[in-house]
Amino acid sequence: DAGVIQSPRHEVTEMGQEVTLRCKPISGHDYLFWYRQTMMRGLELLIYFNNNVPIDDSGMPEDRFSAKMPNASFSTLKIQPSEPRDSAVYFCASSLPTAGGTQYFGPGTRLTVL
């Protein structure tokens, strides 16, 4: 299996622009998670899905952030409009629905907002 795939790996944009991050989970994994990692705040869970349905989005910072999972093999995290404080590494992870299911992480997208 190719593992969790994220694109792009790096994104540089200007403040006010729309940014879309993409994720393809491991085939057969019913759970999908979006995290953000910064030096100041560490690793934060933004939102997670079960069977394509958002379950908990309490970690989404504000209305500028939105996430969708239109099917079992694809999810997007969108920031509109982007701000410099959104600069971070964004990770996607997926897991099986079993008790104690291991989350497997993608390589991340490094976002820089100028």
Added chain:
Amino acid sequence: AQSVAQPEDQVNVAEGNPLTVKCTYSVSGNPYLFWYVQYPNRGLQFLLKYITGDNLVKGSYGFEAEFNKSQTSFHLKKPSALVSDSALYFCAVRGSYNAGNMLTFGGGTRLMVKP
């Protein structure tokens, strides 16, 4: 609510010496415990987990962790450290009463192994 504490921001050890990275947790129900490693500019990589059974869990790259229920701890260990083990290590937990598969991660411990 569930929480994880990694009390050390950084652990320094000489190559060849044993290493320990500490983790304590708080959950409702039985704990499912995980260790991940992150190398520079990479995603988190799964090392090992405790779900049930033997308290000593063996994982990748010679790492092991010991589950201690009375002390609510799950310390990561390795008998002989390598320079290549230098990385950021995360402990994570999920309680069996937690309906989703959501993990709570600790703040991370940076391991520095010096030659």
